[in-house]
Amino acid sequence: MAKLILSMDGLVLKEIQLTKERTTIGRKPHNDIQIDNLAVSGEHAVLVTILADSFLEDLGSTNGTMVNGQSVKKHFMQNNDVIEMGKYKLKYVADTAPAGATKADFEKTMILRPGAMRPAPAAPVAAAAGAPVGSPAPIAAATAVGGAPRMAKAGETQLNAAPVAMPPSPAASAPAQKIGMLQILSGAIAGRELELIKPLTTFGKPGVQVAVLTRRPQGYFVTHVEGANQPSVNGQSIGTAPHALKDHDLIEFAGVKMEFFYKV
Amino acid sequence: MLGLLAQFRAGADRMSLHLNSALEIASHTDPGIVRSHNEDSIASDADKGIVVLADGMGGYNAGEVASCMATTVISTELQQMLEEYSPFDIDPESGQTVAQSMLREQIAKANTSIYQAAQSQSQYAGMGTTLVVAMFHDNKVTVAHIGDSRLYRLRGDEFSQVTKDHSLLQEQIDSGLITPEQAKTSHNKNLVTRALGIDPAVEPEINDYDSQVGDIYLLCSDGLCDMVSDEDIGMAVQTLGANIKLCCQQLVQMANDNGGRDNISVILVKVVRDYAAPRGFVSRFFGWFK
Numbered sequence: 426m427a428k429l430i431l432s433m434d435g436l437v438l439k440e441i442q443l444t445k446e447r448t449t450i451g452r453k454p455h456n457d458i459q460i461d462n463l464a465v466s467g468e469h470a471v472l473v474t475i476l477a478d479s480f481l482e483d484l485g486s487t488n489g490t491m492v493n494g495q496s497v498k499k500h501f502m503q504n505n506d507v508i509e510m511g512k513y514k515l516k517y518v519a520d521t522a523p524a525g526a527t528k529a530d531f532e533k534t535m536i537l538r539p540g541a542m543r544p545a546p547a548a549p550v551a552a553a554a555g556a557p558v559g560s561p562a563p564i565a566a567a568t569a570v571g572g573a574p575r576m577a578k579a580g581e582t583q584l585n586a587a588p589v590a591m592p593p594s595p596a597a598s599a600p601a602q603k604i605g606m607l608q609i610l611s612g613a614i615a616g617r618e619l620e621l622i623k624p625l626t627t628f629g630k631p632g633v634q635v636a637v638l639t640r641r642p643q644g645y646f647v648t649h650v651e652g653a654n655q656p657s658v659n660g661q662s663i664g665t666a667p668h669a670l671k672d673h674d675l676i677e678f679a680g681v682k683m684e685f686f687y688k689v
Numbered sequence: 690m691l692g693l694l695a696q697f698r699a700g701a702d703r704m705s706l707h708l709n710s711a712l713e714i715a716s717h718t719d720p721g722i723v724r725s726h727n728e729d730s731i732a733s734d735a736d737k738g739i740v741v742l743a744d745g746m747g748g749y750n751a752g753e754v755a756s757c758m759a760t761t762v763i764s765t766e767l768q769q770m771l772e773e774y775s776p777f778d779i780d781p782e783s784g785q786t787v788a789q790s791m792l793r794e795q796i797a798k799a800n801t802s803i804y805q806a807a808q809s810q811s812q813y814a815g816m817g818t819t820l821v822v823a824m825f826h827d828n829k830v831t832v833a834h835i836g837d838s839r840l841y842r843l844r845g846d847e848f849s850q851v852t853k854d855h856s857l858l859q860e861q862i863d864s865g866l867i868t869p870e871q872a873k874t875s876h877n878k879n880l881v882t883r884a885l886g887i888d889p890a891v892e893p894e895i896n897d898y899d900s901q902v903g904d905i906y907l908l909c910s911d912g913l914c915d916m917v918s919d920e921d922i923g924m925a926v927q928t929l930g931a932n933i934k935l936c937c938q939q940l941v942q943m944a945n946d947n948g949g950r951d952n953i954s955v956i957l958v959k960v961v962r963d964y965a966a967p968r969g970f971v972s973r974f975f976g977w978f979k
Contacts, residue, residue: 476857477876480866501871520876534746534837534911534951536817536887537857537880624921624943627928635931639939641946651931 427479429472429508430516431458443479448472450510451484464488464511472502477520481508603687605645605670607638610682620688621645634679638670645670645685654679708738708825711964716740716956717937721912722949728752729910729954730818732764737771738825738964739764740956744838744910746884747807747816755803755816755886762799763822767791777827777966788824788831789895796820796833796885796893803886817884820893821852821908823958827966830906833895836881839914841922842898843905843930848923851898851906855883878915905930906958909940912951916944926957933957 429448431439441448441458449456451469460469466486473480479502483490491509492500500506504519605621619626621640627650629635634652638645646667649655655662656678658670670676674685714735720727728745730753741764745756776788783790799820807813819836832840837854853859857880861867867875885891900906905926913922921943929936937955944953 475861475866475877476880478861478867501867501875503874534744534819534879534881536746536884537882623924625924625928625939631931637929637935637939639942641942648935650929650935 427474427477427502427520428518429458430518431460432514432516433512443472443474446474448474450515458515460510460513462511462513465513469510470508478502479517486510602640602642605638605640606686606688607676608684608686610675610684612681629679636678639667643669647676647685652679707736708964709735711960711962712738712825713933713959713961714740714956715933715937716954717941718954719941719945719949719952721952722945724950724952726750726753727952728756729912729952730756730760731954731956732760733956734764734768737768739767739771739822740906740908740958741820741822742838742908742910742954742956743818743820743885744836744912744952744954745816745818747813749812751807751813751816752818754806754813755818758803758806759799759818759820759885762802763795763820766795766798767824770795775826775966776824776831777829786826786829786831786897788826788829789833789897792822792824792831792833792895793893796822796835796891800885800891801889804889807886815887817887819881819910820885823906823908825900825958825960825964828900828964829897830900831895831897833893835883835885835891835893837911839907839909839911841907841909841919841926843907843923843926844901844903846927848919848926850919852894854881855894856881878911900960902960902963904960905933906960907940908956908958910952910954912949912953913940913944913955915951916947916949916953930959933959 427443429441429443430437431441445457448458449468449471450458450460451467452459452461452465453467456468466484466488468484469486470481470483470490473482481490481492481497481500481502483498488511489496491497492506502517504517506517508515508517607619607621609615609617621638624640626638627635628638629652632651634654635650636656637648637650639648646669647656647658647663648667649663649665655664656676657663658668659675670685672685672687676683676685712735714733716731716733718727718729718731730743730745731741733740741760743756743759745752745754747755770791774787774791776786776791778787779785780787780790803816803818807816819838821834821838821840822832823840824831832851834840834852835855837856839854840851842849842851857877858872858875860882862869862872883891907922907926917940922940925936925939925943929939937957940955941953
């Protein structure tokens with residue numbers, strides 16, 4: 426369950442679990458998150474939560490809604506986004522996987538049936554049973570500040586835990602990789618250097634002889650694609666299997682010699 | 690006399706159904722790095738021009754059972770039906786190609802088999818599978834899909850997604866809630882809105898497309914397209930199109946290099962030759978009396 430952490434001047438006032446499909450934010454008491462401050466409109470904004478994703482929409486507020494310093498009308502919330510309304514800040518902390526469920530379980534393809542949507546909004550009612558129904562505890566700045574230190578502590582531990590829950594993006598998980606280079610040693614374009622940035626670089630003549638250089642996390646590989654002859658590395662034919670390249674390997678292909686090396 | 694004619698027609702059509710000289714097919718399936726089971730299942734018949742890919746879901750080995758039932762039922766039944774019917778004829782009942790009717794019928798059959806197995810055996814309860822099927826006939830390809838397994842096409846320099854996922858994310862994109870750009874960071878990637886074997890009936894999405902010599906079709910499970918960007922998939926298909934077997938391995942490798950969090954399955958079909966149905970004078974002549 427994703428949540429919002431409400432704070433002012435660096436003091437955490439409240440944590441709000443996004444259990445409802447629509448969580449309204451505004452100055453008037455009927456809002457799910459009431460912020461009693463003149464800079465906040467009566468009905469300021471709404472957060473629509475669909476399973477694990479939340480969307481923020483400004484409801485035509487007088488002073489506008491900012492997310493990460495930018496004025497927004499509508500915004501797809503990302504982990505650690507900060508919503509600003511006047512002096513108040515609401516930090517969005519994305520879903521943490523439920524206890525016991527592993528990451529892999531979570532990513533498994535699942536069927537979403539129309540009927541399955543209904544039980545979800547029902548659960549929050551039970552969760553929120555402690556609070557008076559219909560009048561979610563208003564957050565008057567004065568009273569909330571008293572309770573702040575305790576809340577701040579809770580907020581902090583949650584914040585530390587949050588990054589772990591984010592799926593590692595493919596780009597971020599790959600360590601910085603050295604860039605390979607190819608220098609042509611013979612033929613018409615002898616002397617030319619080629620930076621191997623793309624995941625795949627093919628060379629040769631389509632229909633006659635083609636080889637591909639693949640860039641992978643563990644290094645560079647050369648593989649035969651088509652044609653009667655296979656490329657050779659350091660004088661040895663590589664056959665049809667991928668061949669891992671080492672610094673300063675000499676590749677011979679379709680009569681052209683080239684050298685592979687890592688950029689320094 | 691009529692019976693004789695029908696036999697003749699069926700005989701003539703059977704002659705036309707050898708597509709293995711027109712189509713080059715390669716496939717590869719891999720459990721990925723994280724999962725111990727491979728719940729994906731693939732089947733192909735280059736001679737009949739059929740490729741089937743399914744991505745199963747459900748506890749223990751139920752996902753494998755569901756996807757395997759789907760590919761087996763659909764590929765074998767289609768193979769048998771192609772002995773008797775020509776897919777490019779127009780079905781007088783629906784006004785669509787016979788290929789579409791055949792696919793609809795076989796998908797319904799597979800759905801029933803999986804659904805009944807799930808109902809009758811507790812260890813299979815709740816199992817289901819996504820599905821993408823392509824049938825090649827008469828310079829056309831009929832594509833049916835359910836869920837988030839996809840079909841892409843490379844034509845010339847253009848690599849595009851042909852099927853549209855039946856997923857929550859796609860519905861959100863369609864309704865304008867999020868942009869395709871934002872969808873890449875969504876947490877709701879794994880929720881499909883349609884699957885085979887979950888309910889007593891299922892509505893597949895079936896369409897005919899014209900195909901051209903040189904086209905390369907890619908069928909894949911979400912283990913590929915969730916891990917590798919469309920641009921990189923397109924680049925691999927384009928640069929390695931000359932060797933589709935190598936290309937399959939390359940695509941799986943790219944998904945695994947990016948984390949391989951799900952099972953990865955790919956099928957590549959390259960159209961190397963024209964495969965128009967033979968419509969000689971004789972068959973056209975009898976066609977008038979139909």
